[in-house]
Amino acid sequence: MPKLVVNVDHIATIRQARLAREPDPVQAAFLAELGGAEGIIVHLREDRRHINDRDVELIGKTVQTNLHLEMAATEEMQSIALAREPYMVCLVPEKRQELTTEGGLNLVGQEQRFKEFLEPIQARGIHSSLFIDAEPHQIRAASEIGAEFIEIHTGHFADALREDERGVQLQRILEGITAAGELGLKVNLGHGLNYTNIKAFARVPSIREYSIGHSIVARASLTGLEQAVRDMVGIIRTFAD
Numbered sequence: 001m002p003k004l005v006v007n008v009d010h011i012a013t014i015r016q017a018r019l020a021r022e023p024d025p026v027q028a029a030f031l032a033e034l035g036g037a038e039g040i041i042v043h044l045r046e047d048r049r050h051i052n053d054r055d056v057e058l059i060g061k062t063v064q065t066n067l068h069l070e071m072a073a074t075e076e077m078q079s080i081a082l083a084r085e086p087y088m089v090c091l092v093p094e095k096r097q098e099l100t101t102e103g104g105l106n107l108v109g110q111e112q113r114f115k116e117f118l119e120p121i122q123a124r125g126i127h128s129s130l131f132i133d134a135e136p137h138q139i140r141a142a143s144e145i146g147a148e149f150i151e152i153h154t155g156h157f158a159d160a161l162r163e164d165e166r167g168v169q170l171q172r173i174l175e176g177i178t179a180a181g182e183l184g185l186k187v188n189l190g191h192g193l194n195y196t197n198i199k200a201f202a203r204v205p206s207i208r209e210y211s212i213g214h215s216i217v218a219r220a221s222l223t224g225l226e227q228a229v230r231d232m233v234g235i236i237r238t239f240a241d
């Protein structure tokens, strides 16, 4: 049975928009677990644009399931991972200008670098994952590097507007899942998955985890809005008493 692992970066994005104290991704992680999430993901970016070091520390200490740390393959992030010892580290490419992660890592030709980067992390018993596009040469490189997992980037599939293009992207992902399985890699999926497009994977075997953030936080902001307004109206009404 695949697991849902919830990314709480988007809660931190709302907090940082006002440089405020709420909403707190630590509390969001707790609620996501109450809802059935089997893991919590945070992406600690080099520029700390949403999740910060305090969030990683507190979520790591309070999570009841397990913490997945998404990060770039930099020395700073490696020492944070070794200090915090999350359940899993997922390496992602990172560009300062991007709105969100735009594509998978390019591992080809950099196998040795990634292997050496992951070695101390794996030696601590931390699970390792590489975020890549469903391209055969990237999947082979991930296997050579010795990662335990790959996370296949589903963003191109999710973003495709036309059905035929979506079909092409889906087929690419399905072939990637099969190829990865043949090489002994475990497969997670993530990016752009929502309440509609996730159904495409309903009958696909051997997917370990779905990594989902934006669509869940977007839905929560609407499904929770009516009650939030009701709560404020309730307080204001008490003023007349």
Ligand code: PXP
Residues within 6 Å of the ligand: 007, 009, 043, 070, 090, 092, 100, 101, 131, 151, 189, 190, 191, 192, 193, 211, 212, 213, 214, 215
């Ligand atoms: N996986 C990776 C590697 C990501 O960078 C992100 C975005 O933070 C996600 C999954 C989750 O994507 P989304 O927020 O679109 O669900």
